[in-house]
Amino acid sequence: MRGPASRPALLALALVATSAHAVPGPWQRTEAREPCASFAPFRQPYFGDTHVHTAYSSDAVFAGTRENPRGAYRFAQGQPVGLPPYDAQAKPTRTAQLRRPLDFTAVTDHAEQFGEIQICLTPGLPGYDSADCVAARTQLATPPPALPSLLPPPAVIAFLLGYGVPTPPQRFSWCGADGADCLAEASLVWQDTQAAAEQFYDRTAACTFTTFVAYEWSGQPGGNNLHRNVIFRNATVPALPTSYMEQPTPQGLWATLRSQCIDRLPGCDVLAIPHNPNVSGGLMFAPVATTAEAVVRSSMEPLVEMNQHKGDSECRPGVQSTDEICGFEKLNRLQLFSPVSDPNQVFPPLNYVRNALKEGLIQEQQLGVNPFKLGLIGSTDTHNATPGATEEQDFGANGHIGLRDHANPAFMLARVTPAGIEATPGGLAVVWAEENSRDALFAAMRRREVYGTSGTRPILRFFGGREANLRCGDPDFVATAYAGGVPMGGDIGPVRGRRSPRFGVLAFADPGTPTAPGTPLQRVQIVKGWVDSSGAAHEKVFDVAGDSHSDAAVDTATCTPSGTGSPSLCAIWSDPDFRATERAFYYARVLENPTCRWSTYLCNAQGIDCSNPAAVPTGYAECCNPDVPKTIQERAWSSPIWYRPEGIAHVRGVIRFHDAPRLDALALAIDLGGMPAGLDPSTQALTIALRDDDDVYRVTVPAGTLREVRPRQWVLNDAKGRLGGIRHLRLQRGPRSVVFRLRTVPLRLTAADRVDHFIEVSLDVGTGSVSTTPLWHFDGKSLVTRN
């Protein structure tokens, strides 16, 4: 029942925002800082990098990287930083600088050897003269060989080996009893990591730049990469990071993060972001054991870093997929340091995120909870302290890590581990947030309203839901889309009965800069994954906008583009194969027109002439290898929207304010597609919560409180509202739906801001949980949901 008449109200919401802080975001403020001058209720895209190594990472420092976290943050803000080798005046012989600064950055040094590095580099500390340190320093002082070797130098490998690969891991003997000497040094590094993040975090109203206190947990048991970046919400963090040395399993990591941070340290919040499942031996997303583990995992790991220096992990043709476009920047190794690079090996299906998303649906079918509910981001994994340096033109000169990839291009172009010619400049993490502050960005990461790019900066919106009024020509597209559905990262239920939900995707090409214009878009696709009634998973890719047969091309000799593309693309789409009973996810993928790959720029710059093989210098053979792609189609991936048959079909809410205090009232009606797994109102407590930046309303109905007045109908009636002000509560299970109704007696609801804004509504029983964050409209007397 919404037509043009409702429009002014939506515009009004945008208007309200002129008084910058009248509108709260649906997240708590956990830190002391000036509010941001720029606060957009319908959110804006912030570009960042959540995976950055500096001289506090042992592999980086022993490859000659000298910049510490401060250098990385300076670089992210647009200032130049030095790259090794350094001359005698301690001046770098190479420098790098971003063409466009980032909005946020998390420095994530390997936590395992924080202390060991400092000991090895500080004369006089016990351990400084150990064989391990001497070998590492000797390596550092040795010029790289003229031609690249397959593996990193033995001294570097030896330094890393004991710390990542064996279970349980072993510290060097010179670290003292229980590693005490190394941990004492580590705590100083951790403090400086925090100090650097504080120094570069803009706490003024300008909100020009956000940092996160973070580190990398670097477990690689048996050589299989299980690495995670651990990102803290604010400056409240544990005294020491939990590394692979303390917790050699991801389960142990989550448990410790919960016990040391979330559960015990007031104000502390944290999430972990897995990366490079492509070299995990299928273990990054191995099926979980129990529902409890699925619950922990989905809450601790809402995102995956799908694209970075060491390859793209979206999907792989031939590995549970026939999608040719998946053949993009693939690392053809089973492990990071495997000597074999061969695209025809057998790659474990769960090395790829799309398969993991499908596996998550299967697991949800069995456990009631989806452990792999992953929003998608990219980042770099730079070991040069150069966050966001993702330009193809620059990668050949900058490289991945210190001296190994220094100015000699033969290093970059060789088929060496961990990446060499198979490396890629890495991606960006884009976060849709109201403002550029830690709380706003972290909350967006939690709700997965993020997308990843392969390094360029297209703008991508993706919505799904009922979306009855959404059309491409609507100047209020964004406001309409939020009112009628959920953004990327959200959940929907059977919002249009048995019919398909509607999806809206809006994509804008990277605007580029005056000297380096962005590349036009070729097309927008929607990728669907689903589980059928037999429990088998499927996927399908739909072209929804743009031109899949476009004539766009690039001359690889000059890197000049030709043909046409689109500056922007829009589509409203319904799933022609939709089945209301089948669990599914949908994400948008935007493809740019082709451009030159970094290796093509580098080979061209070296003047390699493949028509005369005899003249190709040693070390440059890959320039002429037809299996190495000459071009790249840069891209962006939205986080998925998940369709859950038992999810929320409809939510209506009213908060009626009264002039007199304590006489406000709440009425809530939620229709679910079915009973969430594990939900038994007779034997379990039920929690209902409404939250914006405060707890608006929250009640827990203890197990046994609801009476089953007739089969499949549970009720609580109390005119006095003794339990959380509940006057009436009813939960009724029908053949195709579950109806939930709540009314309160008059009570105090003043925590709800009296302005149009988002309020999260959640219903938790046992392990089952459903939530949605609709837009509520304030009409002068009441807040009313708008969907």
Next chain:
Amino acid sequence: MMRWLRAPLLHFVAGGAALFWLVHGSHPPAAPVVVTAEDVSRLRLDYTRETGLEPTAADEAALVERAVEEELLFREAVARGLDQHDRSVRNWLVEQMRTLSDDPTADDDRLYAGAHRLGLDRTDLVVRRILVQKMRLLAARIDEPRPGDADLEAFYTQHRDEYRSPDRVSFWQVFLASTEHGGSTVTDAGAKLARFRRQALRPEEAARQGDAFAIPPHVIEQSPAQVEKLFGAELATTVQRAEMRTWVGPVASPYGLHLVWIEARSRGTSPPFDVVRERVLERWQDEQRTRRVAELVRDLERRYPMRIDSAAWRQRSPS
């Protein structure tokens, strides 16, 4: 404390150079600082091994400069007795002596005294490095005055512009997508603009007449950098300069044309001192520490005669 704060590798590289440093023995106060031609070629060789580069004259001057600086700091550390009660120095010397000593029962005191008799407290490279580092930290940090608020604020005033917040602009924009309007985008935009002006349309009304954009038509309190990210450079420039409170345009973006109504603009300001006090203090201390070490080294240079066999060093430009 915080010894690794600045570029840990610097210390390491410096230490590597010192390995080949050949000024031995304890010196009477005015003994000259000597760097022989042989020392210089060792420094050069070391540098080439480390970087794969042939040192330029400026590089050689810097290598010698650093070696001289370390010698001066070492002498100063000894002169101030920094080695006297240093646990790291003592432990190190005791360990060295234990491997040299043939008496397995010797206690630490005796071993320590033995190391002194052999002169290890002056010649051992690790001891030298510990003391040089200690001297640097001492010069930089010990008795570091915390600046008074007035001093710090004066420092802030000098560097105020570096703390200035970006300019801000609020505007409405009506978007004409080139994908929707094709070849008639320019004429459509012109016609629309003329109508908006003629009808004196309020921006919130006019904003309903555009195409879908990535953010709502009302853009609030944005910095030019943020505007450029979404609309490209041309529109970012226009909204900073064009006339306010009237329809202007059409302005081109990579996506089509935009009609723009600028509502408000504000210049960036430097935040109040109180807000950035800690950031300013950190910067002030950084500068002070670097300056104080440099001052000490300059002072020491004047106290000792120098015999340096490096033309590059003698002809170096003053730093």
